[in-house]
Amino acid sequence: MKQKRFLEIGKVTNVHGLQGExxxxxxxxxxxxxxxxxxxxxDPQGKKAVHVKSSRIQQNLVILKLENCxxxxxxxxxxxxxxxxxxxxxxxxxxxxxxxxLIGLKVIDADTGREWxxxxxxxxxxxxxxxxxxxxxxxxxxxxxxxPEVILETNLQTGIMKIRPLKGLFENAG
Numbered sequence: 078m079k080q081k082r083f084l085e086i087g088k089v090t091n092v093h094g095l096q097g098e099x100x101x102x103x104x105x106x107x108x109x110x111x112x113x114x115x116x117x118x119x120d121p122q123g124k125k126a127v128h129v130k131s132s133r134i135q136q137n138l139v140i141l142k143l144e145n146c147x148x149x150x151x152x153x154x155x156x157x158x159x160x161x162x163x164x165x166x167x168x169x170x171x172x173x174x175x176x177x178x179l180i181g182l183k184v185i186d187a188d189t190g191r192e193w194x195x196x197x198x199x200x201x202x203x204x205x206x207x208x209x210x211x212x213x214x215x216x217x218x219x220x221x222x223x224x225p226e227v228i229l230e231t232n233l234q235t236g237i238m239k240i241r242p243l244k245g246l247f248e249n250a251g
Contacts, residue, residue, distance in 0.1 A: 080178055080233065083123045083161040087111055087139065092153050097146040099155055101139045106201065108134045118161040127160075178233055184210045184221075187229045187239040193219055193247070196238060208238075219247050 087101040103111040112132040119125040128144040146152055164175070176199045184193040194212035206223035221227050221240055230239040 080164070080175075081121070082164055083118055083121050084164055084175055084177055085121075085159055086114075086117065086162040087160050089155045089158045089160070090138065091156065092149055093135075093140050095149050096142070097148050097152045098140050098142050099146070099152045100135075101141055101160065102137070103139055108137065108139050111139045114162055114166065116163070116166070118163065119158060121161055123161065123163055172231075174231060174233070179208070179231070179238075182231070182233075182236055182238045184208075184238045184240055187241050193221075193240065193242075199223070221246065 085104055087103045087105070089099050090102050091100040092098065093100050101111065105111055112134060114132075115129055116126050117129060119127060127146075129141055130144055131142040133140050143155075146155070169175070179196055179199060182196045184196055185191065186193060192212075194210040194215075194217075196208050197211045198209040200207040200209065200220075208221045208223055208228075210219040210221060211217075212219065221242065227240050227243060227246070228238065229241055230237075232238070
């Protein structure tokens, strides 16, 4: 499967103070992840880069100070803007994936070969993620916890995720 190089990472919600700082709502697991970038992008093709001078977490938001954004008016012009990150700027740990890369994977039973459906969303519950799998043929949604006992293999190149549903997890499974 083709992966997007530039991924959405957050949205400017407001200005902060008078010196051009902005409040960004992070669209990632952890606000600290957003704070780790020195460069972000204002477009999904990576053509408009902005350099981050400083960043800090305030409650559930990130306060960013960007180069060449020194007034409240300049910051206000960014309100509603979506920031993108370059996936080449980071290395994910083994077994970690961007949600955008998981969406659309075909989910197959590792033991029987049954196609459960297409992974259509990831719910972040705190303890572990839960994958929403849509079976268009049955017009049914299945929920699978993203734990090693259930998710056996994720192959982004082939677009396939192999699972082993726990007994009783899916109706008629196991």
